[in-house]
Amino acid sequence: xxxxxxxxxxIPMIALFMGVLAACPAYAVEPALDKQVEADRGIAxxxxxxxxxxxxxxxxxxxxxSKPATDxxxxxxxxxxxxxxxxxxxxxxxxxxxxxxxxxxxxxxxLLYDDDYTEEFARNWTTVWTNLxxxxxxGNDNRxxxxxEGMQKFLxxxxxxxxxxxQFAHQLISATGTTAPGDEDFNGATNFLIDKVNQDDASLATxxxxxxxxxxxxxxxxxxxxxFNDWKQQKYWEMNAFFRQARAVGQGMQSGMxxxxxxxxxxxxxxxxxxxDEAEVYYExxxxxxxxxxxxxxxxxxxxxxxxxKQTNRRAELADLTVxxxxxxxxxxxxxxxxxLGYGFTSPYDDLGPHNVPTHPALxxxxxxxxxxxxxxxxxxxxxxxxxxxxxxxxxQNKSNASDDPLLGEPPxxxxxxxxxxxxxxxxxxxxxxxxxxxxxxxxxxxERIKNQWLQQFNTAFGTDEGGEATSFNGTIPQVLMMFNGxxxxxxxxxxxxxxxxxxxxxxxxxxxxxxxxxxxGLGRKPKTAELNLAKTLVKTNGGNFAEGLRDMWWVILxxxxxxxxx
Amino acid sequence: MNHxxxxxxxxxxxxxxxxxxxxxxxxxxxLGQTLRANAKExxxxxxxxxxxxxxxxxxxxxxxxxxxxANTGGPFRPISxxxxxxxxxxxxxxxxxxxxxxxxxxMSTREADHTRGRYYMHTGxxxxxxxxxxxxxxxxxxxxxxxxxxxxxxxxxxxxxxxxGPGFLxxxxxxxxxxxxxxVRNLDLDLPPERIASRMQALKLMENDFIDQRRGIAxxxxxxxxxxxxxxxxxxxxxxxxxxxxxxxVKERYGENNFGRGCLMxxxxxxAGVPFIEVNLGGWDNHQNIxxxxxxxxxxxxxxxxxALMEDLAQRGMLDTTAVMWMxxxxxxxxxxxxxxxxxxxxxxxxxxxxxxxxxxxAIGETNEDGTRVEGQSYSSEDLMATxxxxxxxxxxxxxxxxxxxxxKIANSGKLIEGLI
Numbered sequence: 001x002x003x004x005x006x007x008x009x010x011i012p013m014i015a016l017f018m019g020v021l022a023a024c025p026a027y028a029v030e031p032a033l034d035k036q037v038e039a040d041r042g043i044a045x046x047x048x049x050x051x052x053x054x055x056x057x058x059x060x061x062x063x064x065x066s067k068p069a070t071d072x073x074x075x076x077x078x079x080x081x082x083x084x085x086x087x088x089x090x091x092x093x094x095x096x097x098x099x100x101x102x103x104x105x106x107x108x109x110x111l112l113y114d115d116d117y118t119e120e121f122a123r124n125w126t127t128v129w130t131n132l133x134x135x136x137x138x139g140n141d142n143r144x145x146x147x148x149e150g151m152q153k154f155l156x157x158x159x160x161x162x163x164x165x166x167q168f169a170h171q172l173i174s175a176t177g178t179t180a181p182g183d184e185d186f187n188g189a190t191n192f193l194i195d196k197v198n199q200d201d202a203s204l205a206t207x208x209x210x211x212x213x214x215x216x217x218x219x220x221x222x223x224x225x226x227x228f229n230d231w232k233q234q235k236y237w238e239m240n241a242f243f244r245q246a247r248a249v250g251q252g253m254q255s256g257m258x259x260x261x262x263x264x265x266x267x268x269x270x271x272x273x274x275x276x277d278e279a280e281v282y283y284e285x286x287x288x289x290x291x292x293x294x295x296x297x298x299x300x301x302x303x304x305x306x307x308x309x310k311q312t313n314r315r316a317e318l319a320d321l322t323v324x325x326x327x328x329x330x331x332x333x334x335x336x337x338x339x340x341l342g343y344g345f346t347s348p349y350d351d352l353g354p355h356n357v358p359t360h361p362a363l364x365x366x367x368x369x370x371x372x373x374x375x376x377x378x379x380x381x382x383x384x385x386x387x388x389x390x391x392x393x394x395x396x397q398n399k400s401n402a403s404d405d406p407l408l409g410e411p412p413x414x415x416x417x418x419x420x421x422x423x424x425x426x427x428x429x430x431x432x433x434x435x436x437x438x439x440x441x442x443x444x445x446x447x448e449r450i451k452n453q454w455l456q457q458f459n460t461a462f463g464t465d466e467g468g469e470a471t472s473f474n475g476t477i478p479q480v481l482m483m484f485n486g487x488x489x490x491x492x493x494x495x496x497x498x499x500x501x502x503x504x505x506x507x508x509x510x511x512x513x514x515x516x517x518x519x520x521x522g523l524g525r526k527p528k529t530a531e532l533n534l535a536k537t538l539v540k541t542n543g544g545n546f547a548e549g550l551r552d553m554w555w556v557i558l559x560x561x562x563x564x565x566x567x
Numbered sequence: 568m569n570h571x572x573x574x575x576x577x578x579x580x581x582x583x584x585x586x587x588x589x590x591x592x593x594x595x596x597x598l599g600q601t602l603r604a605n606a607k608e609x610x611x612x613x614x615x616x617x618x619x620x621x622x623x624x625x626x627x628x629x630x631x632x633x634x635x636x637a638n639t640g641g642p643f644r645p646i647s648x649x650x651x652x653x654x655x656x657x658x659x660x661x662x663x664x665x666x667x668x669x670x671x672x673x674m675s676t677r678e679a680d681h682t683r684g685r686y687y688m689h690t691g692x693x694x695x696x697x698x699x700x701x702x703x704x705x706x707x708x709x710x711x712x713x714x715x716x717x718x719x720x721x722x723x724x725x726x727x728x729x730x731x732g733p734g735f736l737x738x739x740x741x742x743x744x745x746x747x748x749x750x751v752r753n754l755d756l757d758l759p760p761e762r763i764a765s766r767m768q769a770l771k772l773m774e775n776d777f778i779d780q781r782r783g784i785a786x787x788x789x790x791x792x793x794x795x796x797x798x799x800x801x802x803x804x805x806x807x808x809x810x811x812x813x814x815x816x817v818k819e820r821y822g823e824n825n826f827g828r829g830c831l832m833x834x835x836x837x838x839a840g841v842p843f844i845e846v847n848l849g850g851w852d853n854h855q856n857i858x859x860x861x862x863x864x865x866x867x868x869x870x871x872x873x874x875a876l877m878e879d880l881a882q883r884g885m886l887d888t889t890a891v892m893w894m895x896x897x898x899x900x901x902x903x904x905x906x907x908x909x910x911x912x913x914x915x916x917x918x919x920x921x922x923x924x925x926x927x928x929x930a931i932g933e934t935n936e937d938g939t940r941v942e943g944q945s946y947s948s949e950d951l952m953a954t955x956x957x958x959x960x961x962x963x964x965x966x967x968x969x970x971x972x973x974x975x976k977i978a979n980s981g982k983l984i985e986g987l988i
Contacts, residue, residue, distance in 0.1 A: 083710060246740045316705065347696040396780050460728060462623070463622065464624075468685075475788065476738060477741070485800075501754060552769070561789040
């Protein structure tokens with residue numbers, strides 16, 4: 001799994017690293033940025049607006065925000081959240097030694113727009129959206145029609161090209177074609193709905209599309225008007241009617257392509273099969289009576305009732321209506337905010353229904369409008385959030401804001417950064433980055449397949465019609481066992497030739513620098529004096545075997561809470 | 568290098584190396600040795616619960632509360648049992664063990680969506696975005712597991728599925744999920760004990776340093792889980808997971824499938840002192856072709872595994888102290904749909920409970936003639952939870968304080984199911 005870097009490969013890297021350290025005697029000193037200076041440098045007005053509206057809530061609750069995070073904490077966050085891994089030692093120390101007051105803007109520009117990072121940026125967001133659209137287990141079961149690689153190909157292409165989010169969503173909702181790369185009708189976007197349209201009158205297509213792209217949870221209203229949800233049963237079936245032309249046809253496993261299936265739209269004659277001109281669906285009310293529904297969007301917009309695809313392509317109509325809805329922009333803003341800050345403006349962040357009042361309604365509306373009027377540009381949205389004041393705060397709580405913790409059941413006020421665990425995929429990529437630089441083996445598809453295999457040890461699918469699943473990479477014992485003893489950790493901490501420890505041992509660095517190197521690699525920071533002494537003691541207890549001592553230290557670093565948490 | 572693995576050596580020897588890391592391992596380390604001598608004796612009276620979780624929502628109208636002759640009844644016939652009730656003809660072995668369990672035929676709940684139903688049936692609470700409630704296993708691990716310092720393996724084990732989480736009780740009460748082979752990954756840290764000990768000491772120092780920086784409770788939870796993991800890695804109690812060591816005829820009696828293995832593992836874990844085990848049997852979300860699926864697939868597995876478990880528990884004198892539950896997130900519609908399936912139905916359905924002093928062999932409550940509603944008194948998830956907790960000797964006045972400081976009564980103030988206790 002680990003491509004081994006030779007000492008020769010590592011020496012220029014180490015030399016660079018040492019140079020950076022030498023040029024930066026005071027890298028722990030992190031000057032606070034002056035607000036006015038920031039404004040003069042042309043901070044986006046959206047950032048200023050976020051800061052202002054978040055601070056209003058602090059004032060209202062008389063909360064004092066935490067201090068800004070240190071530069072190394074901030075950089076580690078940004079790398080993990082934007083490109084899905086921790087910074088390498090070189091990236092971390094280069095950022096720390098940059099004394100310019102636009103260094104944060106420069107870093108985010110680099111991660112978003114520099115060609116060197118396009119692949120990793122796209123990989124990260126492909127992972128996030130694969131898990132969202134088809135789950136961590138989608139396509140792994142033989143009975144599934146999903147082609148996971150096909151889904152990822154579509155996503156990778158979309159994120160690498162920074163496809164506007166409205167186009168992206170439109171393509172996923174209205175996709176037709178074949179799921180598998182290599183087929184001449186290949187359209188990877190079909191994988192989102194391929195497993196969701198045939199079963200149970202397309203109930204999963206209805207609930208997932210509405211939840212993911214509008215932030216509206218209608219699934220409970222399938223059977224009855226739900227007591228905790230203002231959406232009525234009628235609305236569910238009207239939304240459901242948009243999916244009734246869709247049909248998935250599986251062709252099974254084909255050699256070299258994996259699962260192959262085709263998503264098409266066919267004329268729908270209505271459930272009574274009496275007339276395709278007015279193609280209806282029926283549903284049962286709780287009192288046993290039967291009611292009828294035609295395609296009507298959540299805001300009440302009706303479309304032509306025809307079931308003929310040529311006359312009315314219902315999914316294409318739905319895609320049009322969806323991307324124009326104010327819920328569309330708000331739901332992605334809320335999702336992205338939650339991605340970066342740990343919590344959205346509503347809980348759960350994909351439920352924006354009228355029963356679920358946001359914590360910062362004006363800010364949510366504002367960001368939704370700005371996102372919409374800036375061409376649905378996801379990278380721009382990312383830079384607004386990442387450069388905002390709340391994202392830059394320390395996760396250390398102060399006396400006045402310790403109660404601001406959603407884990408305590410409090411609505412988030414974002415007065416400090418909320419500690420959260422890395423996802424399994426982030427850990428995987430981080431271990432690769434920390435242990436072997438950017439080197440990998442095989443094609444992109446091979447790499448993803450290896451990663452997917454490794455990830456499966458944590459995933460369980462419930463096998464129900466809702467497609468539910470769970471991960472044991474959630475801070476429990478199996479995760480800790482993997483971090484203590486798993487193959488990946490054994491490889492990462494190996495002292496064998498070609499591995500990280502060996503390269504460091506062989507390098508001309510001093511003992512202190514060698515230990516510091518491990519801290520920069522794992523934690524993106526310099527060790528404190530006590531930590532340096534601890535490491536030196538650890539080396540001594542190994543009878544002076546330096547390589548084994550470093551190996552122990554590296555294992556300890558990888559197992560700390562500081563490593564596994566985004567903080 | 569040929570190191571002795573921690574598992575291969577005397578635990579006392581191993582643990583003595585770890586004394587310095589005691590903040591990570593907590594009471595298991597401090598008290599383990601002195602109490603272990605008495606462990607065998609204590610386990611005899613130890614209470615435990617086993618939840619047989621039927622993921623997807625099992626069709627209780629076809630299993631435990633048949634409606635022959637009604638248009639909702641389906642094709643299955645009822646048969647007599649050695650208890651005071653009839654059950655499905657495709658559960659012949661369970662029919663010979665119904666003197667050990669009772670059926671509650673008057674369950675009536677409101678959650679007919681898998682995610683919500685799972686949560687509700689596991690916690691006694693409906694989902695709430697601001698509070699995460701602890702599930703059965705976590706509640707019982709918290710109440711009973713913490714009183715068993717000799718227990719070195721997790722107090723809440725879920726076999727073949729993920730169960731539900733610990734909520735505000737914290738990660739230390741999480742389910743430990745294993746597959747039914749009982750093979751636990753990554754158990755061996757291939758190093759000499761003094762080496763492990765020095766790593767643990769360094770790790771402890773760094774953990775504590777980060778915790779002291781006041782970044783929220785998650786950092787502390789991580790340290791607790793480290794301690795539990797360390798305790799488990801070196802424990803001889805891990806043998807309980809090794810179902811493959813059972814004689815072939817025993818394995819065959821439980822059934823050569825995941826559920827059978829899970830039931831067998833549950834018995835072994837109860838014997839090792841684990842207070843809560845969930846065994847998962849999925850595949851009950853039968854929106855189509857339900858009767859063939861049940862007859863040919865689900866019911867034979869269930870019948871074999873569950874009946875073997877009940878027999879063994881009774882024979883070994885463990886049934887008096889071990890509560891057994893059978894349920895899923897809801898039942899299925901009495902109405903049979905156009906695909907010969909049944910859909911989600913929470914309004915009138917059945918669960919099973921028995922052991923630990925609950926009255927066996929009876930059917931409690933009833934549904935109307937086509938099974939569409941409960942006649943008379945109905946029961947909920949919190950009622951079942953209260954009844955099971957009571958049978959385990961857990962005080963129903965026990966009140967947790969959620970992380971928000973809100974007091975929460977155990978089992979959500981459910982009422983006892985009359986006739987069961």
